[in-house]
Amino acid sequence: MMPLADEYLIVLIILSLAIVMAMIRIILGPTAPDRVVGLDTINTIVIVSMVVFGAIFEQVIYIDVAIVYALLSFVSTLYIAKYLQGGEY
Amino acid sequence: MLAFVITTIVCFITYLLFTTGSGDIAGLWSIEELLIGLILSLITGFISQTVFVKDEDVRMANPLKWLLFLVYAIGPFFVSLAKANVDVAYRVITGKINPGIVKIHPNLKTDLSVTILANSITLTPGTLSVDIDEENNDLYIHWINVDEQAIKQTPIDCKYVCGSFPQWIRRIAE
Amino acid sequence: MITIITGIIYVLLGIGVFFNILASIGLLRFPDVYTRLHAGTKCTTFGSIFIIGSVIILGLRSWYFGDVNGSVLAIHSMGALLAILVTNPTGAHAIARAAHKSGVKPAQAVIDTLEKEDNS
Structure with a gap:
């Protein structure tokens, strides 16, 4: 374990609270773009959480996973947006 | 090659x-x-x-342009990013909004510079780029607190929405 | 030296967590897609800069004290930060455009130039 691990764990707990609040927006809706906005926010918070996990456990592989997750979630957001608007991109 | x-x-x-x-x-x-x-x-x-x-x-292979981009990212861009967040924090807490979609004509030519400008606009005070007119690179912008004086003419003046960003980006990417 | 760095890390973590929470509250409070995008994009990006920045400082500190793993931590965190900074506003732009094309009107709008030009 590294120094400041307890503080980073508290940060992680607060971040998961933020994820829960964004999930409430996904459930409430009311339109499809609203849900995509919630999903996008959750993706960013998950990336930050992965980086913090990597720092706590001193495992750099978590941060590599975070980079790949960021790029893949970007692609998925673009595809959902393309699906929602319909027609040519 | x-x-x-x-x-x-x-x-x-x-x-x-x-x-x-x-x-x-x-x-x-x-x-x-x-x-x-x-x-x-x-x-x-x-x-x-x-x-x-x-x-x-x-032209973008010139290291001087990357240095200029770094100066832009740390200097004017980061300052307005911080302002943007204090502004959004104020609006989240009080709930005061006055939104609208406006059009600006930044007069940039290449794809790269328009991309940098659109991303900068999205991350700076109260504005979010919605759509682009690909013929003459006009941007449509969702503005969370519309200035009454600015919307008298269309397309409106860049200085209300994005400050001095177009001049910086012209120097960096064109 | 170490206490100063620890203090800086506390401040950075506080700012980052505050803005990430604020993004979620904004998602719940604002009335329509575009204003929610304002909260969901700007605040999470800004909060992420500070939280990942604290991790980068932590990595640089252990590199300074002779641990090569610290450099790996710092540089990979910078890669993640760069990925967030590039992809987040672009994704927000795509969602806003898709929302407008699928017919969501901005709530309480004072002016809507794009709507006028689509109809004419």
């Missing part, structure tokens, strides 16, 4: 950055990583040269 060399060099530098701490050469890299990185970046450079460098346009 120049496109191939530039793409390979950028790939190799990226590979080196992500493999530090693997050995003893210069204290950071091992010989295997260097060799495999070189081979992989040659392959990647051959495949993606036409994507990375469009139409043999190599």
Whole structure:
């Protein structure tokens, strides 16, 4: 374990609270773009959480996973947006 | 040919950055990583040269422009990013909004500069780029607190929405 | 020296967590897609800069004290930060454009130039 691990764990707990609040927006809706906005926010918070996990456990592989997750979630957001608007991109 | 060399060099530098701490050469890299990185970046450079460098346009290979971009990112851009967040925080807490969609004419020519401007606008005070007119690069912007004086003319003046960003970006990317 | 760095890390973490929470509250409070995008994009990006920045400082500190793993931590965190900075506003732009094309009107709008030009 590294120094400041307890503080980073508290940060992680607060971040998961933020994820829960964004999930409430996904459930409430009311339109499809609203849900995509919630999903996008959750993706960013998950990336930050992965980086913090990597720092706590001193495992750099978590941060590599975070980079790949960021790029893949970007692609998925673009595809959902393309699906929602319909027609040519 | 120049496109191939530039793409390979950028790939190799990226590979080196992500493999530090693997050995003893210069204290950071091992010989295997260097060799495999070189081979992989040659392959990647051959495949993606036409994507990375469009139409043999190599003006962005100038390191001075990257330095200018870094100055832009740390100086005016970061200051307005901080302002933007204090502004959004104020609006989240009080709930006061006055939104609308406006059109600006930034007068930029290349795709790269319009992309940088649109991303800068999205991250700065109270504005979010919604759509683009691809013929003359006009941007449509969602503005969270519309200024009554600004909307008297269409397209409205850039200085209300994005400050001095177009001048900076013209210097960086054109 | 170490206490100063620890203090800086506390401040950075506080700012980052505050803005990430604020993004979620904004998602719940604002009335329509576009204003929610304002909260969901700007605040999470800004908060992420500070939280990942604290991790980068942590990595640089252990590199300074002779641990090569610290450099790996710092540089990979910078890669993640760069990925967030590039992809987040672009994704927001794509969602806003898709929302407008699928017919979502901005709530309480004072002016809507794009709507006028689509109809004419």
